[in-house]
Amino acid sequence: MSTKPDRNGSARPHTGVAVGLRGVGKRFDGGVDAIKDLDLSVGPEEFVSIVGSSGCGKSTLLRIIAGLTPCTGGSVEVHGKTVTAPRRDVGMMFQRPALLAWKTSLENVLLPVRVHRRVSDDDLREAMRLLALFNLEGFEHHFPEQLSGGMRQRVALARLMMTGARVRLLDEPFGAVDELTRELLNLELLKIHERTASATIFITHSIAEAVLLSDRIVVMAPRPGTVAAEVTVSLPRPRSPEMAYTTRFQELAREVRDGLHLQTEGR
Numbered sequence: 001m002s003t004k005p006d007r008n009g010s011a012r013p014h015t016g017v018a019v020g021l022r023g024v025g026k027r028f029d030g031g032v033d034a035i036k037d038l039d040l041s042v043g044p045e046e047f048v049s050i051v052g053s054s055g056c057g058k059s060t061l062l063r064i065i066a067g068l069t070p071c072t073g074g075s076v077e078v079h080g081k082t083v084t085a086p087r088r089d090v091g092m093m094f095q096r097p098a099l100l101a102w103k104t105s106l107e108n109v110l111l112p113v114r115v116h117r118r119v120s121d122d123d124l125r126e127a128m129r130l131l132a133l134f135n136l137e138g139f140e141h142h143f144p145e146q147l148s149g150g151m152r153q154r155v156a157l158a159r160l161m162m163t164g165a166r167v168r169l170l171d172e173p174f175g176a177v178d179e180l181t182r183e184l185l186n187l188e189l190l191k192i193h194e195r196t197a198s199a200t201i202f203i204t205h206s207i208a209e210a211v212l213l214s215d216r217i218v219v220m221a222p223r224p225g226t227v228a229a230e231v232t233v234s235l236p237r238p239r240s241p242e243m244a245y246t247t248r249f250q251e252l253a254r255e256v257r258d259g260l261h262l263q264t265e266g267r
């Protein structure tokens, strides 16, 4: 069973499994084994980061969980049901924010609602609340090209929240923004996770980002992609950027780095 550190840093057990993978494999046409025999369980309120060298199968794994790519071996379940197609209770965010260029911030945030039903006054209020939560007050009626890269990612985060998804999948969402914006976006993500916890799987190349945000960090090994190591992040919540200066934080970062180096050396 996975564990999540509480405010005092001690681990408390997760009840239930939101995302469960057993023996998952993915062989692409042409015989590339992108993923092989991968097991992973994520609790309903757990934040799990996945790190690993380029090409080790992280994005493929997320796409399988999202129901966008079928696995060729093993089984994937979300809330106890086998994944065969995209589900409404699974939200995904990509490295590029994928906003519709001809829609305003507000309309982009309302999209997940609009594809299923008429937008109500409550929906509108909720979308405005989320935009304000992500410091986008005054930009509700701007189009994506009128926003900075960081602002676009915040709109995408607000849209992810608007889905109400109980499983959130984020594929290196802050990889394309500058370091300072990235730190601010990390804080936004921390805030929403600590207010409305969901099962979150987050891909990143940044060890510090993974330690700051996660309850657990999964290190993937390449060719074929599988879980090589797991590090439980025993830091209290709420988290703050100042924790990065603590010995415990640095020890955890080192543990992850060592895990990654072992994979690289083993190639």
Ligand SMILES: Nc1ncnc2c1ncn2[C@@H]1O[C@H](COP(=O)(O)OP(=O)(O)OP(=O)(O)O)[C@@H](O)[C@H]1O
Pocket: 028, 029, 032, 033, 034, 052, 053, 054, 055, 056, 057, 058, 059, 060, 061
């Ligand atoms: N559609 C596809 N057809 C064939 N091979 C693919 C396909 N998509 C991915 N692959 C291969 O599967 C492996 C894993 O790719 P994936 O994109 O999942 O890696 P990644 O860990 O997310 O990489 P990065 O960190 O660079 O984004 C790679 O060897 C890649 O070339």
